[in-house]
Amino acid sequence: MAGASTPTRYSFNAQIYHWLTVILVVGAWTLGIVGDDLPRGPIRHYGETIHVACGEAVLFLLVLRLALRVVPPAPVAEAYPHSLAIYAAKIVHLSLYALLFAVPAAGILTLFYGGEPLAIFGMHDIPSPWLKNRELKHYALEIHELFANLLLFLAGLHAVAALIHHYVLKDSALKRMLPETWIKD
Ligand code: HEM
Ligand code: HEM
Numbered sequence: 290m291a292g293a294s295t296p297t298r299y300s301f302n303a304q305i306y307h308w309l310t311v312i313l314v315v316g317a318w319t320l321g322i323v324g325d326d327l328p329r330g331p332i333r334h335y336g337e338t339i340h341v342a343c344g345e346a347v348l349f350l351l352v353l354r355l356a357l358r359v360v361p362p363a364p365v366a367e368a369y370p371h372s373l374a375i376y377a378a379k380i381v382h383l384s385l386y387a388l389l390f391a392v393p394a395a396g397i398l399t400l401f402y403g404g405e406p407l408a409i410f411g412m413h414d415i416p417s418p419w420l421k422n423r424e425l426k427h428y429a430l431e432i433h434e435l436f437a438n439l440l441l442f443l444a445g446l447h448a449v450a451a452l453i454h455h456y457v458l459k460d461s462a463l464k465r466m467l468p469e470t471w472i473k474d
Contacts, residue, residue, distance in 0.1 A: 298465050303360045307466055310350055310389065311444075317343035318441055321434075338411040341400075344393040345410060351389050364465060381447050388440040395433035402426040 299307070320340035327333040354360045400407050404421030406414035454462035464472050 297364060297461060298469065299364060300361045301468070303363070304466055304468065306350060306354055306360050310347060313343045313347050313350075314389070314440065314444065317347065318437055321437060338408060341396070341408060342410050344396050347389055348393040351386070355386075378450070381443060381450075384443055385440070385447065388436055388443065392433065392436045392440055395429055395436055398429040399426055399433050402429050 317340055320336050320343070324333065324336050324340060327336045397407055401417040401419055402422050402425040404417050404419065406416045408414050451463045451466070454460050455464070
């Protein structure tokens, strides 16, 4: 089941990768947005630790996906109504991958330019290689926030497109990313 994608469906690994990434990205973004409203002290500290851990997990999964190729190539895109839509989907997918890297990277730079350590899954601290630099920290945080919002916006468009495929065009685009036991071809 974990093997190659079939012509009509993403592999089990690709589906697990996709949906885990969705949960982690939405979790990290929500904690990033509400983080400043959490009461100061241990609750805010846990919020920040979980925020960073979700972001690290996104990066870790991306490395597994791209470098170790634990996720086989996508199935052939037979479901699209027009070749322009195939290019549009490809550009969106590539942009999503680029942002899945850029958002955590800018988050790590925010910590390091602030002179703060990066806690690996809340357990092991990697100290900042630089002294605190307020200005660079500010820029890194602005970029982190901008890219995070762009990631959520693009993912939202992408999700709407998937739902239009399923409910309006009634093709197999969404089914391709869901287990066969849930939803038959
Ligand atoms: C290793 C990964 C990550 C690190 C180290 C990191 C680090 C940070 C830091 C230090 C802040 C500033 C908190 C503060 O002092 O206010 C922050 C804010 C934020 N992060 Fe992350 N982050 C990571 C991943 C992510 C991911 C994956 C997302 C969402 C897709 C995300 C979304 C946000 C948002 C929306 C904010 C709020 C920005 C603001 O309003 O100031 N982060 N992050
Ligand atoms: C943070 C949210 C999301 C991210 C980062 C994301 C990212 C991605 C990426 C990078 C791909 C391309 C996979 C590949 O070919 O290698 C993909 C495919 C797909 N995603 Fe998402 N996605 C998100 C949310 C969603 C949601 C909410 C839905 C459904 C409502 C969805 C449905 C799909 C479907 C159906 C495909 C397969 C499209 C096709 O090959 O024709 N995604 N997603």
